[in-house]
Amino acid sequence: MTADGNAPHADKGTPHEIVRELFSRFGESPFVLQNTVDRVPTLWVDQSRLGEVLRYLKNTISRPFKMLYDLTAVDERLRKNRFGLPAADFTVVYQLLSIERNADIRLKVALTGDYPSLPSIVGIYQNANWYEREVWDLFGITFNGHPNLQRIMLPRTWQGHPLRKEYPARATEFDPFALTVAKQDMEQEALRFNPEEWGMKRGTAEEDFMFLNLGPNHPSAHGAFRLVLQLDGEEIVDCVPDIGYHHRGAEKMGERQSWHTFIPYTDRIDYLGGVMNNLPYILAVEKLAGIEVPDRVKTIRIMLCEFFRITSHLLYYGTYCQDVGAMSPVFFMFVDRQKAYDVIEAITGFRMHPAWFRIGGVAHDLPQGWDRLVRDFVEYLPKRLDEYQKAALENSILKMRSRGVAKYNTADALEWGVTGPGLRATGSDFDLRKARPYSGYENFDFEVPTATGGDVYDRCVVRVEEMRQSIRIIKQCLENMPAGPYKADHPLTCPPPKERTLQDIETLITHFLGVSWGPVMPAGESSQMIEATKGINSYHLISDGSTMSYRTHIRTPSFAHLQQIPSVIKGAMIPDLIAYIASIDFVMADVDR
Amino acid sequence: MSGFLAKLQAWFAPIMAWLEPWLPFIFTALTTLAILLIMVIVAAYMIWLERRLLGLWQDRYGPNRVGPFGLGQVVADMLKIFFKEDWVPSFVDKPTFIIAPVIAMSMMMLGFAVIPLSPTLGVADLNIGVLFFLAIAGLSVYAVMLGGWSSNSKYALLGGIRSTAQTISYEVFMGLALMGVVMQAGSFSLRDIVNAQAGMWNVIPQFLAFLAWVPAALAVTHRTPFDLPEAESELVQGYHTEYSGMKFGMFMVSEYVGIVMVSGLTTTLFFGGWHGPGAEQYPILGLVWFCAKTFLFMCSYILVRAALPRPRYDQIMAAGWKFCLPLTLVNLLLTAAVVLWNSGV
Numbered sequence: 001m002t003a004d005g006n007a008p009h010a011d012k013g014t015p016h017e018i019v020r021e022l023f024s025r026f027g028e029s030p031f032v033l034q035n036t037v038d039r040v041p042t043l044w045v046d047q048s049r050l051g052e053v054l055r056y057l058k059n060t061i062s063r064p065f066k067m068l069y070d071l072t073a074v075d076e077r078l079r080k081n082r083f084g085l086p087a088a089d090f091t092v093v094y095q096l097l098s099i100e101r102n103a104d105i106r107l108k109v110a111l112t113g114d115y116p117s118l119p120s121i122v123g124i125y126q127n128a129n130w131y132e133r134e135v136w137d138l139f140g141i142t143f144n145g146h147p148n149l150q151r152i153m154l155p156r157t158w159q160g161h162p163l164r165k166e167y168p169a170r171a172t173e174f175d176p177f178a179l180t181v182a183k184q185d186m187e188q189e190a191l192r193f194n195p196e197e198w199g200m201k202r203g204t205a206e207e208d209f210m211f212l213n214l215g216p217n218h219p220s221a222h223g224a225f226r227l228v229l230q231l232d233g234e235e236i237v238d239c240v241p242d243i244g245y246h247h248r249g250a251e252k253m254g255e256r257q258s259w260h261t262f263i264p265y266t267d268r269i270d271y272l273g274g275v276m277n278n279l280p281y282i283l284a285v286e287k288l289a290g291i292e293v294p295d296r297v298k299t300i301r302i303m304l305c306e307f308f309r310i311t312s313h314l315l316y317y318g319t320y321c322q323d324v325g326a327m328s329p330v331f332f333m334f335v336d337r338q339k340a341y342d343v344i345e346a347i348t349g350f351r352m353h354p355a356w357f358r359i360g361g362v363a364h365d366l367p368q369g370w371d372r373l374v375r376d377f378v379e380y381l382p383k384r385l386d387e388y389q390k391a392a393l394e395n396s397i398l399k400m401r402s403r404g405v406a407k408y409n410t411a412d413a414l415e416w417g418v419t420g421p422g423l424r425a426t427g428s429d430f431d432l433r434k435a436r437p438y439s440g441y442e443n444f445d446f447e448v449p450t451a452t453g454g455d456v457y458d459r460c461v462v463r464v465e466e467m468r469q470s471i472r473i474i475k476q477c478l479e480n481m482p483a484g485p486y487k488a489d490h491p492l493t494c495p496p497p498k499e500r501t502l503q504d505i506e507t508l509i510t511h512f513l514g515v516s517w518g519p520v521m522p523a524g525e526s527s528q529m530i531e532a533t534k535g536i537n538s539y540h541l542i543s544d545g546s547t548m549s550y551r552t553h554i555r556t557p558s559f560a561h562l563q564q565i566p567s568v569i570k571g572a573m574i575p576d577l578i579a580y581i582a583s584i585d586f587v588m589a590d591v592d593r
Numbered sequence: 594m595s596g597f598l599a600k601l602q603a604w605f606a607p608i609m610a611w612l613e614p615w616l617p618f619i620f621t622a623l624t625t626l627a628i629l630l631i632m633v634i635v636a637a638y639m640i641w642l643e644r645r646l647l648g649l650w651q652d653r654y655g656p657n658r659v660g661p662f663g664l665g666q667v668v669a670d671m672l673k674i675f676f677k678e679d680w681v682p683s684f685v686d687k688p689t690f691i692i693a694p695v696i697a698m699s700m701m702m703l704g705f706a707v708i709p710l711s712p713t714l715g716v717a718d719l720n721i722g723v724l725f726f727l728a729i730a731g732l733s734v735y736a737v738m739l740g741g742w743s744s745n746s747k748y749a750l751l752g753g754i755r756s757t758a759q760t761i762s763y764e765v766f767m768g769l770a771l772m773g774v775v776m777q778a779g780s781f782s783l784r785d786i787v788n789a790q791a792g793m794w795n796v797i798p799q800f801l802a803f804l805a806w807v808p809a810a811l812a813v814t815h816r817t818p819f820d821l822p823e824a825e826s827e828l829v830q831g832y833h834t835e836y837s838g839m840k841f842g843m844f845m846v847s848e849y850v851g852i853v854m855v856s857g858l859t860t861t862l863f864f865g866g867w868h869g870p871g872a873e874q875y876p877i878l879g880l881v882w883f884c885a886k887t888f889l890f891m892c893s894y895i896l897v898r899a900a901l902p903r904p905r906y907d908q909i910m911a912a913g914w915k916f917c918l919p920l921t922l923v924n925l926l927l928t929a930a931v932v933l934w935n936s937g938v
Contacts, residue, residue, distance in 0.1 A: 212747050219829060234751060234906075325818065325903025331651035397818060397902045574751070575905045578827045 016041035018105050025056060032086055034108070036525040037287045040095070042106040044086050047118045050094075050109055054124050057096055057105065065096035065105060066414040068121075070555040071131035073139045074542060075165045076110075081523035081545050086110040090141055092118060093540075093553075099414065099430050117142035120149075127417045130563045138163040138251075148198065153244040153592060156190045162252055169249075169256040193228045198240050200230055209237060216245045220323050220578045223588030227565070227577075234573045239566050243559075246588035254541075254552025258518030259285055260359060260494040262549070266539075267353035269554060270590040272315055273533045274308040274344070275301075278357035281539045283438060283528040288521045288543050289492040291360045295482040298440035300362050303374070303477035304344065304354075306470040310381070311340045312533035313463045313470075316585045320460055321392050323582035324401045324575075329392045336384055343373045359519065360493030365486040374478050378471050385467060393464065402457035406568050406580035409454055416567065417560035420535025421462040422584065426454035432531035439530075446472050456583040463585070492519040518547045534558055534585050554593050558586035625717075628710070629702055636849035641667045643849075643895045650899045677838035682744075685835060689743035694836065694843035697736030701850040704729040708857045709784045711867045711879035722783035723771050726858060730767070730813050733851070734760045737815065737822050740844070741832035752831030755906050756822035759812060762913035763819075767809035769921035773802040773928040774862050787866030794865040798931075801924035803863050805917040810859055812909075814851035817898040821906045856890035857883070 019033060019041045030053075032044035045053055057065045074091045076082070088110035095106045109118060120143035121128045132143040133152040140161035143149055151158060160167055168174060193211060195202055203209050215226035224245035230237040250269060254262050266277040279301060286293065314337045318330030341351045347370055348354035348363070356363045392398060408418075410426040423430060431448040433441040449465035451458035487497050491510050501508045513520075523545035529538040535557025544550035561584045569577050612619070641656065641664060648655025659665035681687060707722040719725050734756060741753020775781055777799060778789035786795075796803050812819040823831030833844045860866055864886050867879030904912070 210747060212751075220827065233754070321902065325820075325824070326901065327647070327817070328651050328899045331653060335652055395902060397904050400904060400908055401902060573905060573907070575824070575827050575903075 016103070016105075018101070018103060019043065021061065022053070022056075025061075026053065034085060034525075036106075036527075038284070038525070038527045040104045040106050040527060042108065042525070044108045044110060047109045047111070050107070051119060051121065051124065053107065054094070054096075054121055058124060063098060063100035065098040065101075066411070067097040067099070067417055068094065068125035068127055068131070069097040069104065069417060069536075070095040070538070070540070070553075071121075071128055071135065072540070072553045072555075073135045073141055073163075074551045074553075075139060075163065078165045079542075079544050079550055083523075087112065089113060090116055090139060092135065092141065094121070095555075099428060102435050111141065115140050115142065117144055119144050120146040122146055126415055126567075127560060127563055130559065137161065140164060151244075153247040155187060155244075157187055162249060167252075169252050193240070195230065198238075200238055200240075207232065214577075215242075220581060222319070222581065222586060225562070225586075225588050225591070229574070229577070231574075234575075236569055236572055236574065236577060238570060239577075241562050241565050243562060243588070243591050245592070247592040248589075250593040251552050251554060254549050254554075256548065258547045259521055259549065260518045262552070263357065264353065264355035266554075267355045268589060269556060269593060270312075270532060270534060270537065270558070271352065271587055272308075272312040273537075273590075274304075274311070274352055275348070275354055275356050276305045276308045276312075276530070276532050277537070278355065279305055279439065280528045280530045280532070280537055281541075282357045282359060283530070284526045284539045284541045285359050285521065287526040287528065288524055288541060289359065289490065289519070290522070291488050291490045291492060293360060293488045294484045294486070295440065296484040297361050297486055297488070299477050299481055300366060300486065301357060301439055302441065302444070303474055303481075304347065304356070306473045306477075307340055307344055309470045309533050310467050311337045311344075312585075313467050314340070316463055317388065317392075317460070317467075320582045320585075321398065323578050324398055326392060326395070326398065329388065332384070332388065336381060339377055339380065343370075343377050346370065346373055358487070358494060360490050361485075361487030366481070371478055371481075374474060378475050378478065381471055382468065385464065389464070393460065399457060401575070402460065402579050402583070403453070403455060405456045405576045406572065406583065407453065407455045408564070408568050412564075412567070413454075416564035418535070418564060419557050419560070420531070420533075421459055421466065422535065422561060424448065425451045425458040425462045427452045432529055432536060436529070438528065444473050444476050456579045459583040459585075492521065494519050520545065520547050521549075529555075532557065534587075534590060535561065537590075556590045556593060558584070558588075558590040559593075561586055562591055624714070625706070628714075629705065632702070632705055632853055633846065633850060636846055636853050637667050637671065638664075639849040639852060639891060640670070640845075642891070643898075646892065646895045647899055650896070671842075674839055674842040679838045679840065682835050684745045686743040686745065689739050690835075691840070693736050693740035693743060694840045694847070696739070697733060697847040698843045698850065700729050700733035700736065701847045701854055704733075705850070705854040705857060707783055708854070708861055709787055709866060710857075710883050712872065712876040714876070714880060718782065718784050720780070720782045723775055723781045723786070723862075727764075727768055727771070731760075731764060733813070733847075736844075736847070737832045740836070741822070744832070744835040746835050748828045748830070748834045749832050752822040752824070752828050752834070755824075755828075756815070756832060758906055759819065759821055759909060762910040763809045763812040763917075766805050766913060766917040766921045767813070769918070769925060770802040770805040770809060771862065773799050773921070773924045776925075776928045776932055783861050783866075787861055787868065790865040790868055794863065794868070796863040799863065799924065799928070801920055801927070805921045805924070806859070806863065808912070808917060810855045811894070811897065813855055814848060814894075816848070816852065816894055818901045818903050819909065820903060821909065824903060852891055852894050853887070856887045856894065859890050860886040 022031065022043065030046055030049045034042040034044060036042050072093050074093065076088045076091055090111040092109045092111065093106060095104055097104050111118060120132055122132065129147065130152060132146050133150060135141050136143060136149050137151040137153050138161055150156065193213065195211060210231040212229040212231055213226060214229055215221040216224040226242040226245065228240045228242060230239060250265055253265050257265065263278055263281065266281045267274060269277050314333045318333035321329035344354065345351050347366060348356040408426065410428045413423045413426050427450055429448045429450050434448050446469045449462050449469060451462050487493055489497060494514055496511045496514045498511060501511045521543040523543050525542050527538055527540040529536050537557060538555045540553040540555065541549050542551040569580055645655040645663065656663035656666035659669050681690060704726055706717045707719050707725050709718065737756040738753045741749045741756065774786060774795055777795065778786040780786065815822055823833065833841055836844060860883060867883040869882030872879035872882055
């Protein structure tokens with residue numbers, strides 16, 4: 001059976017290869033095929049068959065789906081445009097990724113009832129653990145058989161599940177906040193770490209373990225991140241990462257902002273990624289709207305994204321050196337980063353969070369003289385990178401601290417959903433810019449740097465090389481910037497082109513509505529993955545034919561990377577952990593959203 | 594008027610007579626005070642020097658607002674730290690917590706006492722000067738250890754543990770490295786060691802010992818790359834996480850006093866102390882030479898901090914036991930052989 005979850009213009013091509021394989025294995029009856037605008041094969045499956053299907057996809061099938069890419073839920077209760085999808089109050093969405101096939105599959109499970117439950121899949125995909133906790137936390141959906149179904153984003157004392165539709169989105173809809181002494185004590189008590197809850201022992205017959213709270217405030221925790229370490233001397237026996245201190249409910253905000261006004265919020269997800277964050281959101285919205293942007297827009301977007309890749313990696317490079325104890329490099333790299341920001345500022349008007357991409361284009365055309373600024377920068381940076389190579393990366397103490405530390409291989413990386421440089425340092429060359437070019441990356445000549453060690457050092461080497469490749473891409477943008485408009489000529493472009501509004505009443509009305517209410521996106525589901533600074537970032541958008549998104553889900557790479565920490569760091573020492581944390585390159589805003 | 598003076602003299606005469614045997618003693622005490630006071634001031638100004646030099650090497654300014662070249666920054670910081678509340682956390686072991694920074698500061702200053710500054714100047718001329726320094730270096734670790742232990746905080750404790758682990762690995766080869774120098778001079782007295790370098794500085798015949806001395810000298814002061822006990826990026830502030838106000842200030846200044854002391858010692862042991870052109874005729878020139886050399890080593894401390902990352906402490910221990918210790922033993926054997934050869938046994 002096929003259901004059309006989309007507005008009429010959606011693509012209805014032949015069923016995907018993987019869908020045919022599943023149909024031939026299980027028959028067509030357990031599934032409902034849904035067409036989506038993003039062309040990711042989407043199948044609804046009954047919860048009783050889910051485990052079986054997932055096991056088949058992960059273990060039995062040829063060229064398997066080794067990575068659980070994402071797991072989230074949708075509150076379907078208020079959705080109007082369902083186009084014959086199975087009846088559901090809530091939907092749990094599983095998205096799997098296969099590197100060998102270079103393909104995804106999305107499985108959906110329909111749930112009924114106000115607080116439904118379904119079986120946990122932690123036994124199949126280990127990294128489902130945090131995702132299921134998040135869905136429980138934000139939707140109140142119970143996963144039976146989960147090892148420790150606790151809140152993860154919100155404090156344990158929280159009342160309610162915020163991503164449910166009945167939960168208000170604005171502070172004005174709540175009673176004013178008050179913090180009494182009793183409440184403060186209760187909140188603090190709730191934060192006390194209880195080892196038994198996590199299956200940890202407080203000691204052995206001979207010795208007691210030390211439990212050390214590393215964070216939420218710690219010089220090397222890179223934000224409000226708490227790691228509880230179980231220590232034997234300085235050796236880490238086990239650890240529990242605790243996240244959520246930076247949770248701002250970005251997904252909930254997506255449901256109350258117009259399609260256009262949500263753009264600045266995306267900037268602040270990976271706050272070092274700047275406009276790189278706009279890109280997956282904008283691309284997903286453009287898919288919903290059916291907008292095809294001009295080449296100039298594509299190239300401008302790529303150029304700025306690569307600028308932000310460089311600024312993010314420069315910051316990584318500096319803090320990485322600092323975390324292994326080298327004091328000076330970070331200053332040099334911040335100087336270079338500032339030079340990059342000078343160019344970004346000249347083009348966009350802002351430094352870190354320009355919110356500069358628009359639905360169907362970018363905010364302005366490139367300013368006069370942009371090419372000179374960009375050229376100066378791409379000629380300046382490579383020399384500096386060569387110096388750092390000698391001064392920092394080839395330093396023997398730095399190598400001693402990072403070679404062979406916190407190693408994992410490609411299989412581990414896929415098991416934990418690791419993407420980006422952390423995956424490529426293990427030898428895989430999976431880079432979305434090559435594997436699934438978006439926004440015109442197919443027109444550029446660049447390489448995907450990889451390394452083979454999978455350790456802390458290699459992760460740094462890969463990023464340094466990526467900066468050189470980014471410079472290469474920016475140079476190509478510089479030399480081949482297409483002429484043409486910086487906005488698509490489409491009614492849903494926002495803000496819409498204004499040129500003809502004073503001649504033609506229809507255009508004026510469309511323009512007025514687009515500017516005042518914001519554009520109304522056709523109902524449907526869309527998503528877009530991009531190779532962001534820290535790994536694969538994607539937005540999954542559900543439009544219910546309104547000026548606002550019905551559900552905005554943001555899949556961030558750092559969330560997956562932090563979940564992997566305990567499996568990698570057991571048995572290492574505290575300084576190794578610090579080097580490892582530095583090598584992951586995460587920001588907590590990207591983890592907690 | 595002269596009558597008054599005479600009266601005064603007469604009045605003072607018995608006191609002067611009584612003081613007569615003590616005068617050299619008083620003079621020495623005053624010199625000592627002056628030298629130590631100057632050293633503490635120099636150490637405090639090293640904070641300024643370090644910040645300016647780091648600024649220079651890191652493409653930034655460093656403190657340049659208070660007074661000419663930012664020289665008043667140290668005074669401002671000192672005033673601030675003096676007037677800060679002297680807060681002791683409720684969970685610490687109070688007596689030990691208070692005594693720890695005192696030990697840190699006093700040990701480093703005592704260590705300086707045995708260093709001859711010029712042919713005539715110096716605080717104390719002990720015939721066991723080198724041993725005294727080793728004892729002081731050993732004792733100064735208690736400051737870190739006790740500070741870490743009494744803070745009753747986990748980061749501080751880990752810092753304390755690291756410092757003990759580090760100490761046992763560097764103290765052995767540091768002592769052995771110095772034995773080569775001692776054998777060469779035939780004396781434990783630092784003045785004798787300086788005198789023995791009149792012809793050639795120890796750094797040439799005792800080069801292996803010098804190689805081992807450099808890391809040991811860094812380790813004594815807990816400076817990068819041996820700053821594991823405080824390792825900011827790992828242990829927050831390590832052993833002095835819980836300290837604030839003047840007690841923290843004492844830990845901080847003691848680090849710089851340590852740098853001055855160890856730089857002076859490096860000069861004395863390996864670079865001919867106050868020796869230099871003209872120092873024999875004009876002892877004051879000896880002081881100038883000594884200060885110049887010491888200053889150079891102080892700056893090199895800062896350069897090391899600007900340049901190097903921090904190894905892991907098991908790596909430091911491994912380097913100590915597996916590389917430096919054999920190195921100093923070989924040096925000891927070679928020196929012994931040369932000394933025996935020269936004495937014609």
